[in-house]
Amino acid sequence: MPGKVLIVDDVATNRIVLKAKLRGARYETIQAGTAAEALQRLAAERPDLALIASSLPDMSGTELCQRIKAAGVGAPVAVIMLASVEQPGERLAALRAGATDYLVKPVDELVLLARLRALLRAHETDEEMAQREATYRALGRDAAPASPPPAGRIALIAATTETAVCWKTALAPRLPGDRIEILDRDMVLAGSIGGTAPDAYVISADLDTPGAGLRLMSELRARPASRHAAICIAAEPGARETRAMALDLGASDLLPRQIAQPAAAEECALRLRAQIARKRLLDRQRAMLADGLRLAAVDPLTGLFNRRYAMPHLARMEERARATGRPFAVMALDLDRFKSINDRYGHAAGDLVLQEVARRLNLNLRTMDLVARIGGEEFLVAMPDTSLEEARRAAERLRAVVEHQPFALPEGRGAIPVTVSIGLALGGVSGPGETVELVMRHADHALLGSKASGRNQVRIFNSAA
The missing domain is CATH 3.30.70.270 (Reverse transcriptase/Diguanylate cyclase domain)
Structure with a gap:
């Protein structure tokens, strides 16, 4: 089995449909009909992922997500919220509560499975790094005191300079502590050869040609300087094959294409903050291991x-x-x-x-x-x-x-x-x-x-x- 997924929905038919989709991809599934039952299953069975309906009998999906993240119930678990209808306010609330994604039913199977594969890869990396850090501490080594994080660097690569300027104008007020740069493909590749790469890239899926943004992402993933950066792909919601391919090729996250719109800009800012925070945590763990374990272990x-x-x-x-x-x-x-x-x-x-x-x-x-x-x-x-x-x-x-x-x-x-x-x-x-x-x-x-x-x-x- 590639992973264990908890399905939380008070409608049995919805659980059965999701279970069938996931079983075809060899996922192990467990189910819960209420938030209280979900918390019990999380603690007892420690799934890798959770698909949670936005509305449950005993609390909202957003509140359940907050409970999971605050209490650290069970193993670290990624949460995807499933809504019956698109509600921008609820989408943002779910992301603020710690949800990784917010999908609307009926869920596109192609994109859902690609998202699950990407989350499981990230989950595996996070658990392995945390496990190695725990081993490091068991050897009697402690991390250096954390210093205030520097300003994040975010590179925007859009199909046109005008589009990138609109993205920057929308994102800058929502990411006041970060430095946002507009780059083109050649500048990005030249900067990834040496020196310090940006913490995050926002790349349009289609640059000068369809799919060119995905090819650029693959280049960045192959280069040491940019390999561990957060790379977010901006694609149209209906571009299902492009979105699924982006996740399978190594995208950290998917962003709405119309970043300049207020609701989309707020969503992008939330996702970028989460990705940069994760990237910094992994960077710190890698540095700790490289510095100490080389000598000690x-x-x-x-x-x-x-x-x-x-x-x-x-x-x-x-x-x-x-x-x-x-x-x-x-x-x-x-x-x-x-x-x-x-x-x-x-x-x-x-x-x-x-x-x-x-x-x-x-x-x-x-x-x-x-x-x-x-x-x-x-x-x-x-x-x-x-x-x-x-x-x-x-x-x-x-x-x-x-x-x-x-x-x-x-x-x-x-x-x-x-x-x-x-x-x-x-x-x-x-x-x-x-x-x-x-x-x-x-x-x-x-x-x-x-x-x-x-x-x-x-x-x-x-x-x-």
């Missing part, structure tokens, strides 16, 4: 995390699995006959092998997965939200990429074949008595089985063995 030879980091991070992963009911996988990897490499070719060759193994592991795992060097030639991989079959395929892939290409020796002395044995165990499936240490022991036990059976293979822990 990174293996200097391979650049991977070390055991000191891996164990508390695994503990956070286990807590998340226990709360969400989604298992995690742990692999213990050991290079086969590594001592003979050091003995025959020298420690410099052994170091190069370790570095290349680390590189191959990183290239063949998700960014959310943990890769660590926990001993001389021992590695650990931990994969959150992963089924046993998914983990088995990943383990076989890692085994194959190590074996597939021989490792080059220093000074052009040829290449040597290297293989790896892997033990795999699943965590988050054995009930309250399970611990990280137990899952690690299970993976180690499976690794011993791999070694004993001839090496260069994957073995899965079997509790009945």
Whole structure:
């Protein structure tokens, strides 16, 4: 399942229709008919997203959104408000209350599913960064005191200069602490090569040609300076395919096309403030990790995390699995006959092998997965939200990429074949008595089985063995 979605609506037919749409895309759904029931389901089942009707028997959808955000009920959850009719005042109130979007029924399935995919990607990133920050603090490191945030920089890129000027005129009074700049495509791309990129971009979906704004966004996402900026695409409400494609290509948010209109300008300002706040939080977390973890928790030879980091991070992963009911996988990897490499070719060759193994592991795992060097030639991989079959395929892939290409020796002395044995165990499936240490022991036990059976293979822990 790609994610768990809570549907909150007092009309059973509406819940059934949404459930059918989401089930076709493999989402797990849970339902509630009242706000009180929704709060209970949020705390008990910790969904990733919530689709909330704007009107409920016991309170409004906006009030429920405020309750969710203020109380921090359950896991961090993105809220989409669903209204029977378009009400600009209610739309703005929902966004102020913390809703990510406000859609009008009947909801366009193409845009809804694209929005859910984008929110789940953002949710995954936010949870992973928060989890890594918690691990950082568990190592005894605290963040530096927060300083007042600098003025935000917002770049406007419209089809014409006249349109951009109208956007700026409408937004400036609503974003008084931020600096708003009008740029064209060439200026944006030149500025993203080096230096400091804007915090947020507002880009018209159609610039000189249809879809040119989406191509510009893809360029910005591919460049290091602008990769983490908030990028908002302004598109016509009826341009369903363009809006869905924008979200799938990496847009942070969608904005109404007529930004110069008062209600649209107010909505854009709310969305931009939320996106800039999220961007700054993630920037701070990245800086914290880059500054401290490099010294405290990174293996200097391979650049991977070390055991000191891996164990508390695994503990956070286990807590998340226990709360969400989604298992995690742990692999213990050991290079086969590594001592003979050091003995025959020298420690410099052994170091190069370790570095290349680390590189191959990183290239063949998700960014959310943990890769660590926990001993001389021992590695650990931990994969959150992963089924046993998914983990088995990943383990076989890692085994194959190590074996597939021989490792080059220093000074052009040829290449040597290297293989790896892997033990795999699943965590988050054995009930309250399970611990990280137990899952690690299970993976180690499976690794011993791999070694004993001839090496260069994957073995899965079997509790009945």
